Each structure stands twice: as structure tokens, then as C-alpha cells.
Amino acid sequence: MTVILKKVPESEKYILRNFCSLYLHELSNFTMNLDVGEDGIFHYVELDNFWTVDGLSPYFIQLGGDIIGFILLLERPFLNKSNDYGINDFFILNKYKGKGLAFQAVEKLFKEKQGQYFVIQVAENRRAIAFWKKVYNRLNIETHERQDIIDDELCLIQTFKI
DSSP states (O other), X not given: OOEEEEEOOGGGHXXXXXXXXXXHHHHTTSOSSOOOOTTSOOOOTTGGGXXXXXXXXXXXXXXXXXXXXXXXXXXXXXXXXXXXXXXXXXXXOGGGTTTTHHHHHHHHHHHHSOXXXXXEEETTOHHHHHHHHHHHHHTTOOOEEEXXXXXXXXXXXXXXXX
């Protein structure tokens, strides 16, 4: 089956909020900066901005009509002039990992939105780093990588042109 990317309408924000909690729970394995809220949910505090700030675009990753993940994309005018796109957050449910579906989603995104990109991974998240390196190799993408501290976390940042 083929994945599709669907822009998340504001009416489905609650679904994305639930997926973000799962994503942040997974990400909490690699950082001490994420804590569960008093209500037992990890909160993506800036999530509402994706419907109020120009240049923030949320996408569901769907397979056969089912939501299996999401991409939170940064675009212009939100971004400065050196990048056209930034993959802010990328998540696939565990049961769909290792099946090539995440790769399909990224490949589809790159076909639909071409330009200068950056992708950030928490340096401790070896699985994410390996995934992105595999993407770059399979798509023959030449990247420039650097390290930086973002929100008190050591991160790897790759920039590249599609």
C-alpha cells in the first residue's frame, strides 16, 4: 500500500494532539526536558500555532485511510531566507516502523515540496539519525551536517536541497 500525506484540518487537531503525546512520550527516551502533564498526557505546547501562524503546516501520514503518523513542516514565511522547509517533527506509530512507510512519506513530501531543507534530530535518538541517513543515501541527497544546542539538547542538523 501507498501512504498519502493529508493536511490536518483544524477540526482534526484533537487527533494530532493525541499523536503528538505519543511522539513526545517516545522522544522522552532521549531527553530529560519532556515531562508528562498532570493529566497524564505529554503536551505539544505550540501545537495550536500550526493553525494560526503562516508557514506552519501539519500533515497526517495515512495508509489505507488510517492515520499512522504525522509530519510538522516549517515553511516560509515562518522560516528565514536560508531555508524553504524544515521538518520540525516526524512520527510513525511503532507497528508501522521498519516497513518502508516512513520513507514513502518523506519521498512524497520531497516530490511535492522542493527547495532547501533542514532536519533536526536529538543526538541521543540513534534510531532517528539512522533513519534520516538511510533516506539521504537512498535518495542520493548530499547533506551538510552540524551540531547545535537546541532547547538545552545536543542536536544534529542536516541541511540539503531537493
